[in-house]
Amino acid sequence: MKPGVSLAVAGACLLAAPACRRQTPPPAGSLVIAQRPAFPAASVHPRSALDARCPQGSRVVLALPPLGPANVHVLSKGLAAAGEPVVAPDGLRAVFAGKRAPGDAWQIWEVSLGGGEPHALTSMPGGAATPALLADGSVVFASPVPAPGGGWFPKNPSALWALAPGGTAPKRLTWGAASAADPTVLRDGRILFVSAMPPEASPRVSLFTIYNDGSGVSPYACQHDGAGEISHPRELSDGRIAFVSLVSGPARTAIAEAVLPSRPWTSRQKLAPEAPPVLRDPAWVEVESAPAGPREKPMGRISTLNAAKTSGVIFCIDADHTTMEARTHAERIRILAAGDGGMVRALGEVPVKADGSFMAEVPSDVALGFEALDADGTVVRRVAPSIWVRPGENRGCIGCHEPHGLAPRNRRPLAVKEPPAAVGLAAPAKAAKSS
Amino acid sequence: MTKTSAAALLACAALLVPAGSLRAAGAAPAPTLPFPLIERFEHFGPEQGLPAWKVHCVLADGGRVWVGTTKGLAVLEGKTFRVIGTEQGLSHSVVTSLAIDPATGDLWAGTLRGLNRISAGKVEAFTQTNSGLPNNVVYSVAVGKDAVWAATAAGVGRRDSKTGSWSLYDATNTLMHEPWAYAVTLSPEKLYVGVWAGGIVEQDLARGTWKEYRDPDGEFELDLAPDDGPVSDISSWAAWEDGILWQATYFGVARYDGTRWKTYLEKKTPLVSNFVNFIAAKGRVAWICTDRGLTVTDGASWATYKGAEGGGGTLEITRPGARSEKRRTATAMSNDFVLGASLTANEVWLATSHGLTRGVFAGTPPSERTHTQGAPK
Amino acid sequence: MNAKAVAAAAAGVLLALGARVGARDHMLRMSGRKDLTGVKNCLTCHFRPASVAELPWSKPRPHHPAPGGLAVSPDGGRLYVALDDVDEVAEVDTATRAVLRKAKVAGGPTGLALDASGRRLYVTCRSADRVAALDTATLKEVETAAVGTAPIGVAWIAGTGAGRLVVANSGSDDVSVLSASPLASVGLLAAGRDPYAVAAAPGGGAAVVNRMANLARGDEVPAAEVTVVDPAAVRVVSREKLESGHLSEGIGAVPGRPWALAPILKVRNLVPITHAAQGWVVSSGVAVCDLAKGSVVELPLDEANAYFADPSGIAIEPAGKRAFIASSGANVVTVVDLARLARWLDTAGEDARRGAIDDLQLSAEYVVARIPTGSNPRQVALSPDGRTLWVAERLQDSVLAVDTSTLEPAGRVVLGDGGNDDPIRRGERVFTRAATTFQGQFSCRSCHPDGHVDGLAYDFDIDGVGRNIVDNRNLQGLAGTEPFKWTGLNPSLRVQCGPRFAKVLTRSDPFGEKDLDDLDAFIFSMPPTRSPSAGPWTEAQKRGRDLFFATKTPEGREIPYGSRCSTCHRPPLYTDRLPADVGTKGPLDDTGRFDTPHLLGVASSAPFLHDGRAATLEEIWTVWNPKDEHGITSGMNKIQLNDLVEYLKRL
16 A cells, blocks of 8 residues: 555545644644654564554654654654554544554554653554544554455454543444454544455455444445445545545555545545645655644444343334345345354344334344345345344344435334344343333 | 306306297297206216215316215316325215315315315315314305304304314204204305204304294194295205205205295195205205205296106206196206205206216307216216 | 430431321322322422413513514615514615614514515514514505414515415414405415415415424324415415425525425434434425426435535525525525426436435535525525525524625624523524534424424334334423423433433434523523414303313213313413323333323424324314223213313413
8 A cells, every 4th residue: 555645645634624723732733643664674574454554663753833854753652663643632642553562463552642651552462453532532443453465354353442531441343244444433423444245255345334332334435336445534624535445456556535425425536636745754654644733523422222232123114125136025034143254144034014124133243134035935135244233222224235325214114013023032032121 | 155156147047048949939938937947967977987876965166076975075177087085085985065165265075974174185184083073974064254164963063264163053052953963054144054853043143143943833744834934844955045045854845035934845836856855056046956856946937857767857847827848858867866966157067876967058058068078878 | 325316216207207108198189199109209299380470481581683584675775684583674785784774563573575666565473463564665564464373474476456465374374365455364275284484486376385294193104285375366276295394494486497495304203213324313305396297306405424404494596596595403505506406307217206305415416505604594585686695594693695606605784692691592502503413414493393393203212113102292381391201201401401312312412511501591481382262262261161170070970189180280381290191001102101291382282192193182082082091071072072172272
């Protein structure tokens, strides 16, 4: 991946960022910049994609105005490598990925922009990378750090985790069969991340969102309008979602692209021009930069999950509402779950009502798939395990693989007039209680 | 009900000459009749788009004809019937009565389960459970200047057109002998209620006071003392127009001019049957719908239309002081059991127990003589 | 501890227990209830306002020159602004944007319309149920005429004599037709629900948009309507259906096309609210009513990840090229290119047109700009040459001028100071602001226009998908009626509108403390909904009052204390603020005990009962009280029931 491309995304963030509204340390105009050495000391075989992106010697610095190579403070002091910085909305601290020794796993580190040593927030097995900050200060990150060439459906896929402020036990947010990577927090409070849809042999890498508790996983963009790898999504201040796209082919060219939030599935285009380096220091390559000053805090959200539960409810307004070619009316829905070693197991079946709706209570925190069965029990449509429900989540869907960007029709689904059918639960589902 | 415009009345009067001209050549011209004669009949049934054979009521309104059947309301607009049934929000399929609000053009339709307002295609149902309507069985509806009146099986309901508030009138708060009201009709000053077994009850609209007209002889089936009041207490319909109140009963007809009553029985007058379902009043003429045909009269001149064995029909005309004149007609009503009538300048629409009939008046301009849908039988 | 102390302690305990038992007995006796568990707080019943005069909504409040209706003179030189809260109409010099004169117009001047000459300005007076005519030369009121209840929109229609006025009577669900001069009513036509705005339609007609959807039962899809009127004939020509349309506060005819455009809020009340994304709760749109074809296509104004809540006023360029729609919850005016919109309509198939409103990526086809405005833009008006757009920024007491060639602000008419020191005004801003909802999808006003109801029932998923469907409740006249929520679980407005509200509905950060304070002030300042009945008491109302307070049935049987209307619906607010089971628990309800609603203005707030199952007051008893659990009504005859309803209309 070309560092300049990532810089273009970050630079666009910088150019489009709102002006600082208050004078707090660091002073207005300051930047937090991830740098990699222009002339690495030695070539080390990367153990992860992050090693390739932030090789040994990479660092995170605070650049103060007037911007220039001489006016930087290293934030990742004492670390062998660091990168992927994110500045807190209050402009007082930053989190980044770093490792103390070259052989260590990547973890998430926090540092005060006012000075001081960084300290590790995580100690995740397999490492942690690509931090992002939620409205309440929680750090979201991906773990484990994927190994190069591991694909999107490895045995131990990378997931997103959230670590509450002052907490020590991160909570897992994503439960898909594919890896989840590169989270960033949108202003509306959702976590935007990169993942892939089956088939596993030729996965379609695209952008997804979840809420801050991992519920509501939904496609965001790039599901049908391009090919190849994408990474590093960022929300620009004008609302566009920029990301790095690695175009397939022998050259594997990396380009910066963006989609409009107003129509994310129909607006993908190249982001131009590429932003020039900020510091113009020949010794360092700027990987990305971000304003160090305060910015608008993302929207918060109060979780509706119930940690005491091991199930969630999923209802679909019309299982026959689909973009898939087979439009045969579904009589029943077989619900699938991802098992160990890439196996898929059937949890059970739920009847489809005359209006196409169904509702089921299903196990939480496991990748779920769906098979639409006709009257003969033949599978007419299939969605491999890819979405999940969190404990106590109520998940509403418009259709099964329906067109993107739709709001639901105003109809009361017949299925919601009865309790949800228990599917794949260890014990019969109990009636929902009023909270 | 809609009122006949002056122009329409003039047009009717103009038809009298051609009506008289039907007489055999060489005969002395007969005195003109105070009503037009029907020259031919056209028929409408399910084949033409009516939802049912049985037609309870009909109302011609401008270019449209509203038809209340056992299977919903139909409206003839141009060449085709459009059906408004329970699927469109009508409260019941059996439509018993119709009235147009002259101020708004909205149609009010009484049914066996509630009253409906049809306004520019929107159906709004008023029932005894969702509104102040006294009872769901609505026999008759009339629209006044500021209220809609409904005669129901449990009293008369009045809905204030401005506030939507309901008032209920029955045996507990009026002189009404019993709450079973069969008909409501309005004059500018009075409300007349045809009460089953209760004669006619009148309300002075300004004062709110009530007055009762009962059959003095007390006999339902007999009119022992003619012209002494309502012909019977069993009112089946009432219609007011041009200062005249007509009472329909199953035992004859009565006419009240505000001062005197006059009664009409089939044995004593050319009235075709004592069993009267409905009266359409136009000017001072009553179009009397009975179980055995249609009689038209102003109380002096008479015309009766009936079907004839072997096809076609008969028209019997009786002029004051003259012998009856009976003619064969090539066409007849769909059925002699006539349940409703509505008049325009050139025609009368008749609701019968077996189809809708259009009676075309003699002298009707050729362009309007044949309805595009109706086929003579 | 000595014996005295022990005895004293024992006596204290006994006294406390006795007081508790006594209090419980007192509570059960006075409430007429045996099912109340535990002694409620004494404050539930005692130390309550003895009269409504003590409530916030009875007390004087600051009034603000909030701009309502706008009208621009035919020469473009004058802008007239209705200031309903201060009973004034302001005349503004459009060149200098200075207020030249103000006319006192009693009764809440709201909607404005000028005749073709610009000599007469017609003003609807919402709280006085009248239309006033002002001579623009003197800016004096020269004529007045009574219309229906709470008139809002008015349009002058040429063609009959000096023209006719068509007036939308929001409170009586009808449309008044008046001769413009002399000013006199010539007819009253039934409209939809809450008729609100009027526009001249092609061919001498008028199009009236109704703000609320007609009452829908159960799973019926609600629909608002555009009522098309022929003012010359005083007839309703047609009724165009706006499926799931709601909060339509503006309408405009498109020159050169047979269209009337009405902004709508597309409600999705039948879909369980499991989240807010994807327009799951509501979305904004514009209904294109083709008056020639009698067809309606609803198109979105929102985007896939951004919403422009509460579209209100609309203005259409004289050339018919662009429409300007004020999104009052988003503080934005959306600019719609009508040629592009027409092209899309021409090429779209029937399915695409039918599903257009649900396609959140579609608006890019025709929305060409979003113009930021001040707080709560409601009404908009264009200068006759189309060069200046005037936007009433209602909650900051100003009118924004926008240069329509650049779409940039060109100045402001300052009518007042914005009322920043008034917590009620600040609270109304919170109430109307959509920014605190996920992606700005809706505001409090979206479902509570004027703090009233939308007549819809919703399924919040917090207590189970498909369960406990609840009717929207009226916020007007709320002060003193706590607890809130149909279950009565929220002891205060702060709790009702606090984090729980954010968790269940807005799916975002909750309101801040300051906002909650202001919101309290605003909501409690709202008086009860206007009663549909005014003037001297009718005999029916008096009889109904006797029934309401009756202790014996009409047949003379004693009505148990707990079954009397006035026990639970206790004056002055007509609620005892306790939950009650009136036998309405449905198969989808977890409980049959629901909060006892107050009854002030109840007749204007249909539907009724906790899930809105009763479309009319009558149905509460004729359909939903088969076991006399909601008062002893089975023995009432229809006259008595009608009388009771007439009394309730009076409250």
